[in-house]
Amino acid sequence: MPRKWSKKEIKILEQDYGNKQKKSISKKLPKRSVSSITHKAIRLGIKRDLGAERGSDIPDKPTPKIGYVLGVIIGDGSIRIKRNHGHSQYNVKLDITSKEIANRFKVFLEKLTGKKLKITEHLSCIKGYEFKIYRVVFKFLCAKNFFLLSYPIYNRFSWFIT
Structure with a gap:
């Protein structure tokens, strides 16, 4: 039987799924696989930023x-x-x-x-x-x-x- 998602896990998913790589999110959620993260995000209706999977995290300010x-x-x-x-x-x-x-x-x-x-x-x-x-x-x-x-x-x- 699948493990229930905690509020903390859902909050991390909502904050990071749109603009970070799935691998980096799965490191923050060690008990979740990449596919379970994807399925939960789809069920919650969270959209991904175009190209977020391919790249590193982009800083907000110039460096x-x-x-x-x-x-x-x-x-x-x-x-x-x-x-x-x-x-x-x-x-x-x-x-x-x-x-x-x-x-x-x-x-x-x-x-x-x-x-x-x-x-x-x-x-x-x-x-x-x-x-x-x-x-x-x-x-x-x-x-x-x-x-x-x-x-x-x-x-x-x-x-x-x-």
């Missing part, structure tokens, strides 16, 4: 690490969105000549996001390197404290911190 990432992208790169069968892939392209700098930035992004990233040499520009990353990084960069403006002529993005 120096996010500022560094934005600075590198503004100064030496751009972001391109690739849509394929309803899924989006976000590529960060750096127009730099040093593979060492590209590798350092890749390692920094991997530590920041907790995701393994792939680096490939971009053939259409002189010694540019491109990171294939998922929308979690884009969501992380576009947290509610940032506005995104696009300039389609140059296919570049400008970032402004509020």
